[in-house]
Amino acid sequence: MNATRYLPLFLTMAFVGAPGLAVAESLVVNSYGGPYEAIIEERIIEPFEEKTGIDVVYDAVGSASQDYAKIKATQGQPGFDVVVMTASQSLQGCKDGLLEKLDAAVISNLGKLGPSLAAVAGPCGAVHEVQYMSLLYRTDKLPSPPTSWSSLLAPELKGKIILPTFQNIMAVFLMEIMSVARGGDMIDHIDPGFDAMAELARQSIGFEQSSAILESYIKDGTVWAMPFWNGRAQLLVDLGVPVDYVRPKEGTIPLIATLNVPVGARNKQAAMAFIDFFLEKSSQEAWVTSYKVGSARTDIDIPDNVRKRQITTEADLKSLKLPNLSHVAEKLSEWGERWERDVVSQAN
Structure with a gap:
């Protein structure tokens, strides 16, 4: 070096x-x-x-x-x-x-x-x-792999999940996927996504921006499940951390x-x-x-x-959901303000 x-x-x-x-x-x-x-x-x-x-x-x-x-x-x-x-x-x-x-x-x-x-x-x-946004989970805490993004709302995960901040694009992707899963879309009809994220905020222990900090919570067992980039998730698997990751049935975003x-x-x-x-x-x-x-x-x-x-x-790419990123960029300022008002305010 x-x-x-x-x-x-x-x-x-x-x-x-x-x-x-x-x-x-x-x-x-x-x-x-x-x-x-x-x-x-x-x-x-x-x-x-x-x-x-x-x-x-x-x-x-x-x-x-x-x-x-x-x-x-x-x-x-x-x-x-x-x-x-x-x-x-x-x-x-x-x-x-x-x-x-x-x-x-x-x-x-x-x-x-x-x-x-x-x-x-x-x-x-x-x-x-x-990469793609995967659902990362502790294999020693959850006996069966989660199959849906809605698994994050399971009663047994109350206080056992963490969410990315809005400054991490993973938060936007999760909101868009939750919107689609609840009958909305990824750009224009996003209200179901905000509603879902408010529910997840009440379920979570808080928000973090850095991937390194996010992964520290699941490594030490504080968190049992969370959205995470699949490449970083695989590195944790390879390190021997008792975790695995899935692409939920609703799909995901690259x-x-x-x-x-x-x-x-x-x-x-x-x-x-x-x-x-x-x-x-x-x-x-x-x-x-x-x-x-x-x-x-x-x-x-x-x-x-x-x-x-x-x-x-x-x-492989065609199997994923890809929003119009230019349109997403145009919405970020508006969504960021709403995120603080409707999502962060719901956190414990």
Whole structure:
């Protein structure tokens, strides 16, 4: 690991060697901490540095929504060159003119992504992983696997569930799924979803934004069931925590994660090279098998036991529910205010 990687960002610099020598650069990549950080270091960043000679400074600060807020506040000059966000921020950033459009002539591996998944992220996002919202539960507390999202309202789970905050897109997805399950839809007729979330708030011990904090509650047995991204859920299974996860019968919504470049990034050429490397077949295979997520590449070779629980084909995506993310983005401000008024107020 390079000693400079965790120095303050203002100390990192690019430099150019003598004529005829390779150019050495610094690239600032903003993403998440916890298990994500350790895995991306080993599987993506270190191989990329070895191949290109580009030094990567890893900036594990902020959620996707917080990162985009920083991009917006700085007019596209947030201090990082590549950022991991979701398709929602990718679409919004393109619309706002704050993210670079990505060119398949420069990032050749963009052409290897499944077209329907690639289209979801818009022209400014490169889909590097796919997860879905699963129902995670303690196998030592619940004798039978839950089959429905409404299982979270079971009497035996009173005070044994926790919910994400509205700033975590998982809260929005859960509300949309609950809305559909109760006869509403995911955008225009969302009232049944708010009613369901108010009931869940009364059932829960509270709200947390960070995935790392959310998982701590189920790891120590305080919580017996909760919504959680399936990749992170599989990591807990692999650690030997007495948990498992399911896709409930009402269906679920995918989390489509993207790599993006702010318009004011200082090292755009290196940023494009990093994205292309992350999308390479071997890189995607390494990422899927290590972080336990799905891929937008359908040509990757991964073990069957990994593939069967991930999203790795266009058919897998069609089995999920995908709201119009642009329309969701337009509703978030209104929904956020209503969430505080109608959902958070119901928490114990």
